[in-house]
Amino acid sequence: MRKILAIIWQALSIAYSDRNLLLIMLATPLALATIIGLAFGGTGSGDISIENIKIAIVNLDGVDENGANGQVFVDLLVPPAESAANSNANADTAATETSDDGGVVCGQTPDEDSSGRNVLFDLTDAVEMTDAAAARAAVDTGDLVAAIIIPADFSENLAYTQDDSTLDPTSIEVYGSSAALISSSVIRSITESIAYQIATGNIAIAATFDTLIERAFARPAFGLQFQSAAASFQPDFSCAFVPSFNPLRLEAQTVSGARVEFDPLVIFGASQAMFFMLFTAQGVATNVLEEQRTGTLQRLLVSPTTRLTVLIGKLLAAFINSLVQITLLFFAFSIVASLMRGEIRLIWGTHLPLVALTMIVASLSVAGLGVLLASLVRTPESAGTIGSMINMAMGVLGGAFFNVQAIPLLQPLTAFSLIYWGTDAFTKLSQGFTDIGLNLLILLVQGSVMFVAGLWLFNRRLKV
Amino acid sequence: MPETMVQARGLVKTYRRKDGSTVEAVRNIDLDIYKGEIFSLLGPNGAGKSTTISMISGLIEPTAGDAQIARYSITKQPMEAKKLLGIVPQDIALYPTLSARQNLDFFGRMYGLGGAELHKRIDEVLDFIDLKERQKDRIDTFSGGMKRRVNIGVGLLHRPQLVYMDEPTVGIDPQNRRRILDTVFRLRDEQKMTVLYTTHLMEESQELSDRVGIIDHGKIIALGTVGELVQKVGEEDRLILKVGQQKIAAEVLERLKQVEQVTSALYDPPQQAAEGADEATDGVITVFAKRGRRALPDVIQIANDASIDVLSVEVREPDLEAVFLHLTGRALRD
Ligand SMILES: Nc1ncnc2c1ncn2[C@@H]1O[C@H](COP(=O)(O)OP(=O)(O)O)[C@@H](O)[C@H]1O
Ligand SMILES: [Mg+2]
Numbered sequence: 039m040r041k042i043l044a045i046i047w048q049a050l051s052i053a054y055s056d057r058n059l060l061l062i063m064l065a066t067p068l069a070l071a072t073i074i075g076l077a078f079g080g081t082g083s084g085d086i087s088i089e090n091i092k093i094a095i096v097n098l099d100g101v102d103e104n105g106a107n108g109q110v111f112v113d114l115l116v117p118p119a120e121s122a123a124n125s126n127a128n129a130d131t132a133a134t135e136t137s138d139d140g141g142v143v144c145g146q147t148p149d150e151d152s153s154g155r156n157v158l159f160d161l162t163d164a165v166e167m168t169d170a171a172a173a174r175a176a177v178d179t180g181d182l183v184a185a186i187i188i189p190a191d192f193s194e195n196l197a198y199t200q201d202d203s204t205l206d207p208t209s210i211e212v213y214g215s216s217a218a219l220i221s222s223s224v225i226r227s228i229t230e231s232i233a234y235q236i237a238t239g240n241i242a243i244a245a246t247f248d249t250l251i252e253r254a255f256a257r258p259a260f261g262l263q264f265q266s267a268a269a270s271f272q273p274d275f276s277c278a279f280v281p282s283f284n285p286l287r288l289e290a291q292t293v294s295g296a297r298v299e300f301d302p303l304v305i306f307g308a309s310q311a312m313f314f315m316l317f318t319a320q321g322v323a324t325n326v327l328e329e330q331r332t333g334t335l336q337r338l339l340v341s342p343t344t345r346l347t348v349l350i351g352k353l354l355a356a357f358i359n360s361l362v363q364i365t366l367l368f369f370a371f372s373i374v375a376s377l378m379r380g381e382i383r384l385i386w387g388t389h390l391p392l393v394a395l396t397m398i399v400a401s402l403s404v405a406g407l408g409v410l411l412a413s414l415v416r417t418p419e420s421a422g423t424i425g426s427m428i429n430m431a432m433g434v435l436g437g438a439f440f441n442v443q444a445i446p447l448l449q450p451l452t453a454f455s456l457i458y459w460g461t462d463a464f465t466k467l468s469q470g471f472t473d474i475g476l477n478l479l480i481l482l483v484q485g486s487v488m489f490v491a492g493l494w495l496f497n498r499r500l501k502v
Numbered sequence: 503m504p505e506t507m508v509q510a511r512g513l514v515k516t517y518r519r520k521d522g523s524t525v526e527a528v529r530n531i532d533l534d535i536y537k538g539e540i541f542s543l544l545g546p547n548g549a550g551k552s553t554t555i556s557m558i559s560g561l562i563e564p565t566a567g568d569a570q571i572a573r574y575s576i577t578k579q580p581m582e583a584k585k586l587l588g589i590v591p592q593d594i595a596l597y598p599t600l601s602a603r604q605n606l607d608f609f610g611r612m613y614g615l616g617g618a619e620l621h622k623r624i625d626e627v628l629d630f631i632d633l634k635e636r637q638k639d640r641i642d643t644f645s646g647g648m649k650r651r652v653n654i655g656v657g658l659l660h661r662p663q664l665v666y667m668d669e670p671t672v673g674i675d676p677q678n679r680r681r682i683l684d685t686v687f688r689l690r691d692e693q694k695m696t697v698l699y700t701t702h703l704m705e706e707s708q709e710l711s712d713r714v715g716i717i718d719h720g721k722i723i724a725l726g727t728v729g730e731l732v733q734k735v736g737e738e739d740r741l742i743l744k745v746g747q748q749k750i751a752a753e754v755l756e757r758l759k760q761v762e763q764v765t766s767a768l769y770d771p772p773q774q775a776a777e778g779a780d781e782a783t784d785g786v787i788t789v790f791a792k793r794g795r796r797a798l799p800d801v802i803q804i805a806n807d808a809s810i811d812v813l814s815v816e817v818r819e820p821d822l823e824a825v826f827l828h829l830t831g832r833a834l835r836d
Contacts, residue, residue: 040614041611044608044611048597048608051600051604052600056599332594333594333595334596334597336595337609339560340559340561341584342580342582342613343612344581
């Protein structure tokens with residue numbers, strides 16, 4: 039027992055000394071909540087006063103056959119030149135390679151609803167520029183709050199193909215004005231969030247936050263660097279930011295015959311939170327595999343410590359991380375919701391102990407998935423790739439990106455997604471229902487089965 | 503009969519590669535290591551030293567055979583056996599972002615230590631490896647030699663009766679290496695520990711060992727004290743002629759064997775720069791002779807007649823290198 043505590047403590051202290059992870063854990067919930075909140079709540083209402091932040095996007099990214107990732111930024115932030123053009127145009131340009139599946143995702147909403155304007159257009163006042171130096175100069179003079187500079191080799195480096203299987207680091211520069219810290223950090227969060235969405239679709243992200251800090255000290259303006267690697271899976275995330283493509287914009291839904299007020303922040307937020315939490319839990323796999331690479335895992339295993347003890351320690355560390363993550367996410371969503379309505383709102387419902395219980399159970403089950411992943415793959419890199427693919431699949435099936443109910447073929451598969459059961463439970467709780475026993479049971483069973491399978495595979499692999 | 507600390511019988515490890523072929527990393531090793539001795543396992547890279555250590559430390563399961571540590575079977579009573587054992591792995595196995603002290607603390611806990619006792623042990627170990635001043639610094643700020651010392655320290659925390667050190671001097675400077683060799687003696691003499699030390703360097707083995715096992719291709723091909731092993735090759739000196747990249751005809755060796763005093767002559771061809779190695783090695787002619795210095799002029803004469811450019815000549819008294827050469831026909835190098 040004391041050994042388990044030591045293992046947990048050790049894993050957590052290593053994780054939290056990683057500023058890059060901390061940044062993702064803290065900043066992304068706020069960015070996510072703000073974006074979703076703005077998407078559904080509309081702008082100008084409530085107390086959100088940050089809007090029309092003047093920025094420039096310099097997209098040096100060459101279009102290549104793997105999809106123009108840089109263009110995603112432009113499409114999301116810069117309104118189309120002809121005012122008549124609506125978000126459909128954005129989606130078309132952004133959904134390049136995935137147009138087949140992407141058609142299912144985005145193309146399914148034929149209504150040319152004018153409310154389908156991309157909310158980011160309101161939040162920012164973005165222009166596209168072609169000259170990086172000019173954009174930086176404009177920031178320096180105060181004409182712009184920030185410049186987002188996408189390098190020429192952005193898509194190319196993110197691409198993962200048969201012939202080019204190397205994963206190249208690439209970086210996006212956010213050149214922000216130190217005079218407008220809050221606005222520029224919003225821009226940074228958004229950039230990061232978009233990049234994160236691109237990168238998680240492509241593979242896991244490793245933001246070198248150390249570099250960011252160094253650069254922040256070195257310059258009055260701050261910089262942001264991402265190191266990303268890529269896989270062939272490239273879903274089109276722009277849809278997530280465009281309300282007209284998002285079936286979740288339903289404001290009310292009929293439940294048991296009665297109309298129930300429905301907060302879109304809850305279902306979209308819950309599924310996004312569950313989805314995001316998977317990436318936190320994935321950290322346990324990376325951690326175990328990195329320990330195997332450095333040999334510290336072997337060192338643990340030649341000490342009088344059983345494999346079960348080691349894995350339970352890792353499971354619980356992942357559990358704590360996930361719990362912290364989902365708690366932060368839920369707070370962020372509540373705060374944004376309250377700000378937007380100008381009053382304190384408990385959007386997750388009033389059954390707080392049950393909400394907490396669901397958070398705990400959901401965290402345990404994603405930790406189980408993390409342990410299974412650690413035993414399935416052999417290197418930290420493949421944990422990133424395969425983990426992201428599993429997470430994406432769960433996200434798609436669990437409704438984190440679009441309404442799965444609309445696609446009958448996928449419906450039976452939703453039962454496999456942790457995200458589905460978690461989101462469903464949170465949604466029920468927020469509507470005042472408490473019949474979440476089945477959800478919790480299934481989450482627990484799925485988590486335990488994955489942990490036991492992970493333990494078994496781990497044992498088998500180490501015997502070699 | 504001295505008390506046995508480690509007793510391995512019939513150890514076999516066969517790895518299966520992805521393509522279905524198998525690698526016999528260790529083939530039927532028997533080993534007895536006595537209490538309080540420094541036992542070294544000497545063999546070239548890939549001989550099976552690390553695999554043997556992994557099996558007798560309970561990290562990997564033997565394909566066949568078993569080992570006992572103070573009568574606890576490593577496969578059947580692993581927890582009891584592991585408590586007695588301290589391990590210094592070949593590659594540095596530490597958490598780079600934690601400090602030296604944090605590393606020691608964590609692994610100490612994994613050996614069931616805690617509280618004031620652990621604190622005291624950590625201080626002792628830091629003293630022993632002479633890193634008290636740097637204990638609060640992160641491992642990734644340390645030099646290679648310092649990391650090696652922490653790597654050793656972690657293996658000593660719980661005052662094991664038995665320590666395995668797998669090539670602990672690889673890749674460090676002579677000064678730090680000297681320090682580590684001295685540490686090994688102190689473990690035996692001051693701490694009364696039993697040490698199993700692996701190396702591919704015959705000088706280390708010769709200096710450190712009470713007894714040596716020479717391992718090659720997964721088998722122990724000779725075992726005994728340095729003196730006993732050297733006797734196996736007879737009281738023969740070795741003449742070592744470095745000849746660079748030139749081709750040496752077989753008949754040259756035949757002629758060398760005709761020289762008075764000479765018993766045999768071997769040629770070890772040059773090796774191309776392997777991956778990772780800096781440069782190609784020279785070809786070497788080794789001539790065994792009962793009295794090396796007597797035979798030297800004739801040997802040089804023959805080389806001259808065959809117009810071989812001799813880069814250097816060395817006369818060596820019998821040593822473990824000679825034993826290895828004698829048993830395998832190959833030089834002990836990587
Ligand atoms: N996990 C493994 N899978 C396949 N072959 C291995 C594995 N580990 C070691 N080997 C092979 O076993 C042999 C012995 O390796 P090792 O014990 O590391 O040698 P040494 O420590 O003496 O240099 C080598 O040929 C090596 O390639
Ligand atoms: Mg080795």
